Amino acid sequence: MDPQPTTPADLRPCAHCGRDVPQRAGAGRPFRYCRDNDGACQRASRNSRMRHRNAPGLPGQVARTWEVVDRLDQVVETLTEALHAELSPAGVQRQLAQARADAAAEVAAAHTARDEAREAAETAAADTARARQETRAALASADAAHHRAEQADARAAAAQEQADQALTAADTARRDSAAAQALRVQAERDRDAARHELRTLRAERDTARQLAADLTVDRDAARVDAARHAADAQRAVADATAARQETRQAHADAAAARADATAAADQARQAEAAAQ
Template structure:
């Protein structure tokens, strides 16, 4: 409870945050106090100066209160058990985060060390491989030099052999030219002989063609005569075939009549068989009746 600054009436303050009340809530004490302060400030002399000083002090007090209140609220929040616990939790979380980061960095450092060791081992293996390859290259170089020397010697031998071969080729060319001349002479002789043979063959072939032509004419004449005879025979055969067809038609008609008569005879035979069967049944019945009558007598 605090008294009103104008009338002195006790004022009940609300708990919690916010500025405390200085005047009554129901009356116009605040407006009346404001009018009095204005009158006092307007009064000349010491009283007006004091009024203005009091008003300045009140404004300064209000400004300080507005500045100090957030600071007090923050201090209360941080210095309270909940604030301290929250601060500790935040610090612990930050510490855990830093520890996790440190562990991650340590693992990364270990991984980098492992990779560096592997790279070193790989470089060492590559160095050994390079040394082995250098040795192999030196051996291959020595082998290549030896092969080159051998190839040079072989080339010299090949040159010597090529010279000898060239001489032999020249001799062979001269001999071949001589043989070609002989072959050309033999060819000319063979051509002349072949021409003579062809001429003789043509004369013989002409004679054979004439003889074959005469023989063919005789064969054609004989073939024509045979064709005429064959035509006459064919005409006679045609007449015979016409007569044979007529006879065949007559025979077919006779056969049809015979078949019809045979069918009639078969029907008559079937009728006779049926009639004989009926007569036989009647005879058997009559005999049975006669036998029965004799038995009764």
């Protein structure tokens, strides 16, 4: 099939350079710029408007108006593409397929829910029978539990009695502990007193030992002094004996001298008498 020739209605001049721009068939936003130069015309037109948008007077207003037009064109293009995607035959077919798939899923879910309801009913019947059996077992368990509760009460009473006895024993133990504590304190005091007395006795023993040592030294010195004094006494006794002997000799010599003097006096008197 030969391609259809392009009609003037399928062409539109570029808003920047004026060249003819081929348009797509059907509904949609028309192409305002050349499409074969990677958007160069569109960028050049935008740059030109940006240069003139702050210009005073009509050029600035025109530039700002074209900027608004570009924004509206972008919005229109977005809406056109969305509507084309949703309202085109392919879009409608896709929506129908989605609706059929959703309906099939809902039908399958309904069948599944029905089967689950049947299974739930059967399970409920089985659960009811099992619940009846469990109720009978629970009643039997309740009777057994009541019996166990009575036994537990008896054990609790015995445990309470044991607890009371334990409390009494604990009180006694506390009193014994207090007495033991008092005895321990008294024992510690006695121990401290004994230690103090022991230290005192040790000090007295050391003092006595030192005194004994000093007395021993004094005794030895006294012995030496006594020996020296004894020797001195012996020498004094010897000296006294010699002195007594010398005194006796002196007395004897004196007596002899007196006798000689008497004899001499007698001779002198005799000589004097003879001389007369």
